[in-house]
Amino acid sequence: MRPTRAVIDLDALRHNLQVTRRVAPYSKVLAVIKADAYGHGAVVCAEALGPRTDGFGVATLDEALELRTAGVRHPVVLMAGFFEADELPTLSEQRLDPVIHSPWQVEQLLEASIEAPVRVWLKLDTGMHRLGLTADEFRTAYARLRQAPQVEDVVLMTHFADADETSNRETAAQFERFQQTTSGLEGAQSLANSAAILAWPETHGDWTRPGMMLYGWSPLDRPTPACDELQPVMRLESSVIALHRLEAGETVGYGSRYLCSRPTLIGVVALGYGDGYPRTAPDGTPVLVNDRRCTVAGTVSMDFITVDLTGAEETRVGDPVELWGPSLSANEVATHCGTIAYELLTRVSSRVPRHYVERDERDEENSLSPHG
Numbered sequence: 001m002r003p004t005r006a007v008i009d010l011d012a013l014r015h016n017l018q019v020t021r022r023v024a025p026y027s028k029v030l031a032v033i034k035a036d037a038y039g040h041g042a043v044v045c046a047e048a049l050g051p052r053t054d055g056f057g058v059a060t061l062d063e064a065l066e067l068r069t070a071g072v073r074h075p076v077v078l079m080a081g082f083f084e085a086d087e088l089p090t091l092s093e094q095r096l097d098p099v100i101h102s103p104w105q106v107e108q109l110l111e112a113s114i115e116a117p118v119r120v121w122l123k124l125d126t127g128m129h130r131l132g133l134t135a136d137e138f139r140t141a142y143a144r145l146r147q148a149p150q151v152e153d154v155v156l157m158t159h160f161a162d163a164d165e166t167s168n169r170e171t172a173a174q175f176e177r178f179q180q181t182t183s184g185l186e187g188a189q190s191l192a193n194s195a196a197i198l199a200w201p202e203t204h205g206d207w208t209r210p211g212m213m214l215y216g217w218s219p220l221d222r223p224t225p226a227c228d229e230l231q232p233v234m235r236l237e238s239s240v241i242a243l244h245r246l247e248a249g250e251t252v253g254y255g256s257r258y259l260c261s262r263p264t265l266i267g268v269v270a271l272g273y274g275d276g277y278p279r280t281a282p283d284g285t286p287v288l289v290n291d292r293r294c295t296v297a298g299t300v301s302m303d304f305i306t307v308d309l310t311g312a313e314e315t316r317v318g319d320p321v322e323l324w325g326p327s328l329s330a331n332e333v334a335t336h337c338g339t340i341a342y343e344l345l346t347r348v349s350s351r352v353p354r355h356y357v358e359r360d361e362r363d364e365e366n367s368l369s370p371h372g
């Protein structure tokens with residue numbers, strides 16, 4: 001069997017949710033599991049988090065329906081709302097809460113005939129200029145939606161552009177604009193993504209929206225005590241399937257990019273960009289072989305990478321490789337590749353089997369719920 005797989009530690013996922021709760025103890029948690037839970041598997045993650053979370057955030061209607069089909073009954077928020085009015089009856093039937101970010105959505109919702117009213121998450125653009133209403137549009141929409149028969153409840157929300165930069169003053173400025181525009185308006189408030197949960201406690205509000213921190217990686221530009229408690233959930237692993245002893249002057253891989261400057265042991269690992277490992281990984285990108293730090297050597301190909309095993313010369317065919325996980329930071333790999341851990345995780349392709357692990361939880365479950 002091909003040794004490449006993503007091992008998903010569901011205990012770590014639950015632990016990270018506990019960290020979220022401890023950092024923001026007065027907020028409900030909307031666990032963000034869009035894009036197949038950042039590559040970890042949305043349904044399994046939803047079931048693992050279910051008893052301890054208050055709702056889930058997804059990007060698309062298909063993602064939401066996948067959860068409902070699997071029997072998830074929590075509130076589910078569509079982070080981009082609906083894309084066309086014909087989705088509204090399904091939202092109403094399936095109790096899916098749309099984010100309302102644009103005036104056209106307000107109009108379509110107010111014209112819709114739906115059976116049951118929906119809870120809307122009304123989004124204010126406080127400076128990111130991606131999705132969200134202007135302050136004037138927001139207050140007008142709020143007044144109309146509050147009276148509309150199609151609307152059960154209005155949650156007030158915004159999203160931060162720079163919360164990962166712990167010295168950037170824009171987050172405070174966005175927060176200030178949010179407070180000004182929502183002052184006097186009733187409704188729960190939701191502002192904080194992972195970075196804001198970790199670095200900007202004044203923004204926690206009634207509902208936090210953690211994504212990345214649940215998967216165990218901090219988005220912040222500097223460590224904090226809570227960041228250090230996060231446990232990576234995914235370990236992307238494979239193994240060495242071939243070895244080559246090369247002489248000084250020989251080259252490795254497509255484009256002969258890697259030139260051995262001395263006699264070098266090269267290992268071939270059974271994973272490539274077809275599995276979602278970034279083709280942009282330059283020579284020097286860290287790879288753990290037998291828990292030793294080695295480096296990418298040569299262009300990443302579709303099904304393989306090649307690794308310089310200098311310092312790990314005892315390596316044998318079959319030895320384990322970690323591409324990122326508990327022993328190798330996805331943030332560090334991402335930095336080498338000119339991207340962020342979000343993209344690395346989300347791009348792990350469907351070709352990579354997800355292997356779920358958790359300790360036997362029966363004892364804990366029993367003590368938590370006497371009727372369980």
Ligand SMILES: *Cc1c(COP(=O)(O)O)cnc(C)c1O
Pocket residue numbers: 032034079159192193194195209210211212213219
């Ligand atoms: C994706 C997303 C989040 C989660 O962001 P993280 O940085 O992963 O915590 C929160 N809110 C919105 C609106 C999002 O789109």
